Amino acid sequence: MATATPEADQTPPSSANGPLTAATRNSSDYTAQPGPELTVVVPTLNERANVPLLVERLAEALDGIDWEVVFVDDNSKDGTMQVVRELAGANRRVRGIHRIFRRGLSGACLEGMLSSSAPIVAVMDADLQHDETCLSEMFRLIRNGDTDLVVATRYDTGGSATEGFGDVRARGSKLAIQLAKSLLKVDMSDPMSGFFMLRHEVVDAVAPRLSQQGFKILLDIVASSRAPLRIKEIPYRFRQRLHGESKLDATVVLEYLGLLVAKLSGDLVSTRFLAFGMTGSAGVIVHLAVLRLLLLNGLSFTPAQTGAMLTAMTFNYTVNNALTYRDRRRTGWRFFTGLAMFAGLCSFGLAAGVGISSVFYQSEPRWWLAGLAGAAVGSIWNYVTNSAITWRAR
């Protein structure tokens, strides 16, 4: 493909003169090189050593298909993006998207798929755990026309996860699949797979409803699709990671549970709101513990309560900054300006909550109901305003 330029064309390769060259080419050159039939999207976070190997393997596995690979990198510290750019400079089949101020596997995959002009897109990991030799068969199944989505599965007959997983991971993975199957009625043997291929139009249809966080983009796509998808599965052996380490941690597991709740509630309760709520509940415990401690140490109620509130607020802010909004995390001096914003917004939330519960109590004098109403209004206010202001998307 890269050599398809007609010989009579005197225009130098675009890399020689930079972007201006493209504008000076005549239009027939554009039609001479149609876009690829298949885009393979590969999210990366510190995968420098794996990237060149993967490109080599893709070239071998996709021989005969007009493919491209898009690496979507969340500003890796190990220079993954530089490696991608070097490869892309030498080979048109390689592209890269460099994201800054953002984190999240699902969001990265989505962005890569949306950047593609190919009718068929695939997602796979960079770490060579996924067997790239499955890709050509997956492509054939979709191009035949009677399949919308092909999932490479570790659990169907013939597939295997034993090599790439430790014992705990293997059991956790099975449990997650059971939950997805029974709660969301998703009938796939491996809805957690990070290795799949689908028609571009399926992505376009569900994109606005997808969560940006977490690892579970496939489950999210299937659960969010309004039209039933024609799904096929093909088994493969999940290999060991070659270089680097896994990014799946406790937060990823929590995000997964959050996704289940979000989808069960028809997207009413978002993963982020759940995390915000759980942090707030932990904050109440911190508040009471500090209050008790200060009172035991001889402080009178008002200063003890003030100290407890300040501690709980700083706790809530720090945890939300680290987990709930990890993709928009405030660092350096922005950490402290964020704390001030958080404190300001939450004090409005507090006032609103107290106001609402007092009014409520006058017409319906049940303390717990009035208390809950106030707490609900306060938390929703805190969540909505802090999402929009303190941790706004930049």
Ligand code: GDD
């Ligand atoms: N851009 C970007 N941003 N990429 C990320 C991020 C992120 O925040 N987190 C992880 N990645 C990339 C990694 O660099 C790797 O290419 C791929 O996403 C998968 O990450 P791993 O850290 O290797 O995940 P894993 O092997 O533990 O998990 C595998 O199994 C899960 C199911 O159990 C993956 O296949 C997951 O997709 C799958 O859900």
Ligand code: MN
């Ligand atoms: Mn992996």
